[in-house]
Every structure is written in structure tokens, then in C-alpha cells.
Amino acid sequence: MIFDVFTLFPEHFEWFAGQRHVRNAGEHGSELRFFNYRDTTPLGAGQVDDSPYGGGAGMVMRVDVVDASLEAAYGPDRDGVRKLALTPGGRRFDEGLASELARESHLALLCGRYEGFDERIVAHLADDAVSIGPYVLSGGELPAMVVADAVLRKLPGSLGDSESALEESFSEALGGAPEYPHYTRPPTYRGWGVPEILLSGDHAKVREWRLERSRERAART
Numbered sequence: 001m002i003f004d005v006f007t008l009f010p011e012h013f014e015w016f017a018g019q020r021h022v023r024n025a026g027e028h029g030s031e032l033r034f035f036n037y038r039d040t041t042p043l044g045a046g047q048v049d050d051s052p053y054g055g056g057a058g059m060v061m062r063v064d065v066v067d068a069s070l071e072a073a074y075g076p077d078r079d080g081v082r083k084l085a086l087t088p089g090g091r092r093f094d095e096g097l098a099s100e101l102a103r104e105s106h107l108a109l110l111c112g113r114y115e116g117f118d119e120r121i122v123a124h125l126a127d128d129a130v131s132i133g134p135y136v137l138s139g140g141e142l143p144a145m146v147v148a149d150a151v152l153r154k155l156p157g158s159l160g161d162s163e164s165a166l167e168e169s170f171s172e173a174l175g176g177a178p179e180y181p182h183y184t185r186p187p188t189y190r191g192w193g194v195p196e197i198l199l200s201g202d203h204a205k206v207r208e209w210r211l212e213r214s215r216e217r218a219a220r221t
């Protein structure tokens, strides 16, 4: 998969790009690339935003600036790229959307800053608008890392063998439900014990107990 991030702050992604599962995805044929709107802006002095028509506080990302960066990256035909605008008003990101995106061959995430995007970016340049939750963040960079993390970890070779085997058994057994609780040594700590069944060695009973806990958690969320 080619995974492109358009941002004013590519340096914010340095930590993220260095994470093991992200580097693993890279070694298995995925590519994470960054494009700075400021590098290709058609405006003078590196301008990328402007004050909102109708007045009001803050600045808005310009449609011509975002279009120019897409043009520089892809040229006029962008149909092969699934382009997502990251904005608090978008479609809620969840595990289902992460799986859907993991099947794409080429993704582009458009990060906004300031008060947001000119709506024509969302309407005409992006295929979807995506939000990571019902709260407002200062820009699309953290959401882009959230989306990239959830998607890249689904790609072959991203997680180590043991982890991906574990993952598979979760998704198969749990049908999208949240995970069951985990415990490890010591068996008691400050009087806090571990469910007996997990120490019993009875794998069928353990599996049953985990499924029940997982369903319980699903019912609560």
C-alpha cells in the first residue's frame, strides 16, 4: 500500500514513522510518504490559508493550495487514490473503516489546520471526510496517526508472527467485540487475584470464559 499524508507539519510524524510496526509495513512493500502543502503552494510567501468568507475567527485551508499539492503528487488523474479529509465533522473512524481502508492500494490523508478546510476540499477533492471521535483537536495530524496506525497494523508483515496469530484468533473468536481481560504473573498481588479458570489449564473452559467476558464488554460499550 502507498500511504500518503498531506500536512503542514511532516516533522510531527517522525516519532510515528519510527514505530516498529510502521517500519515493518515498510519492509513488506508499503510506503509511507509525506507532502507539505507549503512546498507546492501557488501563493506567495508560503501562504496556505485565508480568513473565512462571512467573517469569524481563525483561518481556513485554501482549496487551491490543497489542489496544487494533490496535482504535484499525482497529476490530474487521482482516481486510483482514496483521499480522506480529516475533519471533526466527518464519518466516524472505527475498526470496520480501518479494515476497509487496509484493502486499498493507495490512500491519501489530508490534514487540516487552523479552523479547518474550505468546504470545497471536502466536497470536490476528497472522497470521504473522516473524524476519529466526538471532540475537537487542533489539527489533522494526530487523527492521521490514529488512522495510519489502525490501518497499517492490518497489513501483512506489520505485526510480528506471534502478534498476528493472536490478532487472528481475536477477530475470529470475538466477531468485532472488544478484547477480553488479560492477566500475567504474579498470581496474586496486594491481595488482587487472577480468575481461577485461567490457571486451570483447561483450554476449552478458558476459551469459553474469554468469549463471555468479551461479549460482556461489547454489551457495555
Ligand code: 6GU
Residues within 6 Å of the ligand: 085, 086, 087, 088, 130, 131, 132, 133, 134, 135, 136, 137, 138, 139, 140, 143
Ligand atoms: Cl479528523 N480533526 C480534528 N481537527 N479534530 C478531530 C478530528 C479530526 N477527529 C476528531 N476530532
